[in-house]
Amino acid sequence: MLYNLKSLKEAQVSGKTVLLRADLDVPIENSQILDDSRLNSWFPTLEYLLGNGAKIIIVGHLGRPNGADKNLTLLPVANWIATKLKAQIVEEKIGDFDGWKITDSVSLIENIRFYKEEEENDQEFARKLAQLGTIFVNDAFATAHRSHASTEGIAHFIPSYAGLRVLQEVEVLSRVLESPDRPLGVVIGGAKIETKLPLVEKMHSLADYVMVGGEIAENDKVLLKVQHEKVSDRKSVLLVADLNQSRQDITAKSAENFLQLLADAKTIVWNGPMGKIEDPDFQNGTLTLAEGIINIRAYSILGGGDTIGFLRSKTLLDKFSFVSVGGGAMLEFLSGDRLPGLTVLEQK
DSSP states (O other): OOOOBOBGGGSOOTTOEEEEEOOOOOOEETTEESOOHHHHHHHHHHHHHHHTTOEEEEEOOOSOOSSOOGGGOSHHHHHHHHHHTTOOOEEEEETTEEEEEOSSSEEEESOGGGSHHHHHTOHHHHHHHHTTOSEEEEOOGGGTTOOOTTTTGGGGTSOEEEOHHHHHHHHHHHHHHHSOOSSEEEEEOSSOHHHHHHHHHHHHTTOSEEEEOSHHHHHTHHHHHHHHHHOTTOOOEEEEOOBOTTSSSBOHHHHHHHHHHHTTOSEEEEESOSSOTTSGGGOHHHHHHHHHHHTSSSEEEEEOHHHHHHHHHTTOGGGSSEEOSOTHHHHHHHTTOOOHHHHTTBOO
């Protein structure tokens, strides 16, 4: 695999205090969590730690606050964890940090991004966090591409390990880059060419088929094709979708062409919607593609928060083989970038 990570299961956690970096960045409206899939992704790691006699302090962030922001409090997440553990939360100080005691063995620190030192990866701040525990476990794959105090800095001060979900993400995505069942088809959508182009570039010489839809297909069609021609060892077929008259979705013909190309694929990776899916009038391309991929006998990997949320609302999500919680981390991983939150967890 691309990373030789130290597994949580190698750690002796009984009687130890474990700092668990978890992915807590979930959509919340009126104090209600709208989608708890990211929370569920790391919960098996919490259960493993509890089952092996550890005390756990959970660390994570919500949104992009500028200082302490009551609208981005982790209180709803604390209540979610408490419900799962059949407990009641109590406010408490965890070292110098505000937070909540959930059970005698589980506590949660308030939104770590309330402190500017977090995103600065301030080493003294990371040291202060590390002093709260004796072991660090990172199970927040979605932040693995961030070099922050709670994702990278802390691992320089105490023994550090990868959580169960991080290990699974790395295993699945490494297989795409190293030994995918072929043909390998990659579908890329969305609007931000700056985040998607590195993946397109990587896949020109790795995938068998690269298909691009969404806003980037319209705005960057020439760029994509010119860049494709520049790749000397390219092996992929590049297909860029046409947009319909509204310019807000791919055409039915393009969706059909994508599926025809994918029909014999053994591995399919998809990140990003084909149209403006928040508008019911422009969901057809994404929905057609999803239903088509589900009916292809391939190992299907899905990523990207917008796409995942949309397909969950259509009750299609569980029909994909693997749903990455990564978003940007998935894109950077598949683009071949080294992720700081993973590198620091490797066997020395």
